[in-house]
Amino acid sequence: MSEIDEFPAGVAEKIGNYVYRLIDPRNGETFYVGKGTGNRVFAHSNANLSNLTSDEDDRTSLKLSRITEIKNAGLRVLNVIHRHDIPDAAIFEVEAALIDAFTGLTNIQGGHASGAKGPMNVVEIVDKYALPSIDEEPSEKLVLININRLEDKSDVRSIYEQTRLAWRISKRKAEAADYVLAVVKGVIVGAFVAREWRDATHANFPDHVPLDREMPERKGFIGENAPDEVWKKFVGDRGKRISIDGMKHIQFPIRYWNI
CATH class of the missing domain: 3.40.1440 (GIY-YIG endonuclease)
Incomplete structure (x- = not known):
């Protein structure tokens, strides 16, 4: 040809x-x-x-x-x-x-609405449409991060590590948030308090960012699990579905709420 x-x-x-x-x-x-x-x-x-x-x-x-x-x-x-x-x-x-x-x-x-409607196994489909949902608009300032890679919802440490770096994100908006929520396929699976946002460099995250893969234009946070009452509100026992349009991920992995 x-x-x-x-x-x-x-x-x-x-x-x-x-x-x-x-x-x-x-x-x-x-x-x-x-x-x-x-x-x-x-x-x-x-x-x-x-x-x-x-x-x-x-x-x-x-x-x-x-x-x-x-x-x-x-x-x-x-x-x-x-x-x-x-x-x-x-x-x-x-x-x-x-x-x-x-x-x-x-x-x-990612593709348009891939986080919400992309490939899922049958368990994920059932979770997405059968789990309790967030129906009332939260008053909190939130950053919702679509991590989309999760094998075990009960592994809170793994959820935290996947959520905290490294993202193209507005540091100003991120620092204004009360909580950071981890989202998988339209389901909130984790809630965290970000104490400090830093550039994704080896100096800031020595155990996660190698010297030859630094991404200073991206950010990550140092934080901890949100208080129990906050976790219960947004995550519950196995996760909660997002039913509010303004909180749903469409194409980008980062979503802001009330910021």
């Missing part, structure tokens, strides 16, 4: 909204899933920074690092248009479903 760097005239209009995958030709691994129109897929696969939006113009991102490695090896990124002519109302759901289907992606953000 000849190399194509843009769609011929008229093709982009016919395919409309589409969802695509970028594939590493060295191992056949899908490393990025995206949505777009026009020649968006080529702007990404060729790492054409002039065609990327400002929030993606980041040469340090995992995606662009992977693309650079491929190009330096004298190869081209492979791409697949996974589904095209997608209605506007469905594009986010189609992209999210595809992101959920592949592990190890370089996408900075």
Whole structure:
């Protein structure tokens, strides 16, 4: 097949909204899933920074690092248009479903509503819809962090360690919060008091952040379990479902409430 760097005239209009995958030709691994129109897929696969939006113009991102490695090896990124002519109302759901289907992606953000509607086993589905819920709007100032990786809800220490770092978060808002809540698949599984927020560096978190993986632009906290009455209110015995729209995670792992 000849190399194509843009769609011929008229093709982009016919395919409309589409969802695509970028594939590493060295191992056949899908490393990025995206949505777009026009020649968006080529702007990404060729790492054409002039065609990327400002929030993606980041040469340090995992995606662009992977693309650079491929190009330096004298190869081209492979791409697949996974589904095209997608209605506007469905594009986010189609992209999210595809992101959920592949592990190890370089996408900075998860799929739309993946935390609330993404892959779950049957126990998680039952918990999500059968557990007691938070129905009344809390008066507390909260940071809700979607950790999305949890094997044992009873392991409070593990929940704390996964919740406390490292996040792209507003330090000002985080420091204003009364409590930090850990959320998995739309269920609150932990409540903590953050005594201090710090940059995610080795000096601040020597047991968790190696010197060669420091992330000073991200933050973590030093804290402890919330008081029993707070834990009971937000977590209960096995977790509580979030039924208030303003507290639900949509796409980003961080959600603020009353801040």
